[in-house]
Amino acid sequence: MDEIPGWALRLRAERRERLWSQRQMARALTEAADESTRAHLPTRESLIRMIKDWEKGRHQPKDPYRVLYCRAFDLPEAELFDLANKTARKSPAQVLAAFMPEGDPLSRLPAGTGRRVGMGTVQDLAARVHGLRLADDVIAGSDLIRPAFRELDAAVRLYRCGTHTEEAGRALLVNIGELAQIVGWIASDAGQHDQATQTYQLGISAAREAGDGSLEANLLGSLAYQIANVGDAQESVALTRAALDAAGRHASPRIRALTWDRLAWAHARAGEAQPAIRALGEASAALASTAGAEEPSYLYWVSPDELQVMEARAYTELRRPLRAVPLLTEVLTRYDATHVREVALYLSWLSVALADANEPEAAAHTASRMLDMSADLSSDRTTQRARVVLARLKPYADVPEVRELLTRYPMSA
Incomplete structure (x- = not known):
């Protein structure tokens, strides 16, 4: 498959940084058009298909769409469509280093150095934290990591530089702890495990300072989960x-x-x-x-479904496929299909369990679904699971369904 050109990757990255779906991108382009241009735009569904083609690099958008993209993203055309002279984006490690202050990241600056922070601001921050958490349900880590660290940086600066009551300060620490948990999770999904560890540690400090044992437990558990995996x-x-x-x-x-x-x-x-x-x-x-x-x-x-998934994953890891397969098969029939990454991950465990149960044809079919579903995901977890699945299927390479799958996905294997 040909490499996707830089301008197409940029269109997709800018859309995802704003947490827009392709449907929302189509709406943004329409809203960016003046009245006379809007009258000549295609239907919303046609525009969505065009956006998919542009983001895959099949052809570049021409005017008026280039102009509409620049208006929607508030970026100059040279920056959006010509990346040849642009400096490479910072890595997640550089992003974290630039955002987080040296020394104790939760140390307070002298009083009077910042604005007064009231409970209204704290509540607004809590809403943004929850919005990022919901975005992670449908957007992979590599696409969320930059805006996620920006949000964490803003929250830490608000606590360090602002003046606030003891109640507001504690609430800010809780928000920082919650934000660190989801940002750490996003960094881990992007394969940036060192950055995730540092972020979880920041959150643990915030939770302890706030005296929130449940939040501290969630952060410690998140870090432990990453360590179990890598x-x-x-x-x-x-x-x-x-x-x-x-x-x-x-x-x-x-x-x-x-x-x-x-x-x-x-x-x-x-x-x-x-x-x-x-x-x-x-x-x-x-x-x-x-x-x-x-x-x-x-x-x-x-939820009970999430616990059932973990039970099935544990049985798969313990090589007890007769217990794992029915559990995963059942829960996947009712799992939210919009959570593509999680569905792909759960299919990967089902495929391994089927292979362990000596059902290579069913395992290959399930693996094919998983690989097709995760092809466009910027998630290190799905990438690693794809390798695990294909490696587990290699001993069955003489089975036609498996052979065809390994031929289609040689680099993952």
């Missing part, structure tokens, strides 16, 4: 147990369920079947007690 599984077990301690006995049911779930995954990655199964049982019991409980908004996604 580092020492035993270190992940120890860190997740520290998260359980931080949450305490009186933590909300969902934070206990999530933390036990992460402990189950750490044990599974360590090859410890019985501790993993016990932790899954604890997670299920905790989630069953949520009726009437007050839960932090960042736990909106913790």
Whole structure:
């Protein structure tokens, strides 16, 4: 496949930085047109198809669309369509280094150096944090990492430079902790694990300063989950147990369920079947007690379906496909299809479980769905899972369905 030209990648990157879908991009182009131009624009559906072609680099937009893009993005035409003389974008590591202050990033500057921060500003920040969290449901890490770090930088500066009451200061710290969790998650999804670790550590400091044990547990658990996937599984077990301690006995049911779930995954990655199964049982019991409980908004996604997915993943990791396959097959029938990255990831575990169950044809079919679905995702997690799936299918290369798949995706294997 030919390389996508730089201007096309720029069109897509600028759209995604604004958290716009292609439909919203079509609306923005229409709104950027004057009345006479708007009358000659194609239908919204046709415009969406044109945007897809432009972002794939099949052909460059011509006037009036070039002008409309420049208006919608508020960028000059030379910058948007001619990248030859542009300086390369900063890496996520450079972004983090530029945004975060040296030394203690939560140290307060002398009083009077910044504006007064009231609870209204804090509430606005909380809404932006939740908006970024929802954006992560549908946009991959590499496309979100720059705006995510900008938001984190703005929140830290607000706390360090502003003047505020003790109540507002604590609320700001909680927002910084929540923001650090989702930004760390985004950095991890982009494959920037060192930056994710530093960001989680920033959030842990903020949560401790605010005295929020549940938030600290969520951040510790997020870091432990990353370590389980890319580092020492035993270190992940120890860190997740520290998260359980931080949450305490009186933590909300969902934070206990999530933390036990992460402990189950750490044990599974360590090859410890019985501790993993016990932790899954604890997670299920905790989630069953949520009726009437007050839960932090960042736990909106913790549900029976998510626990079922983790249970199936743990069984797949433990090479128990007869337990994993029915669980994953069932939950995928009702999973939100707009969460493309998560669906692709879950299909990857289903494919591995089917291969372990000696069902290579079904495994290849599932892998094909996963690979086609994730082809346009800027997610390191889906890239790594694709390699795992194809490597697991290689022993079945004499099966026609598998052979055809390995031929189509040789570089991933």
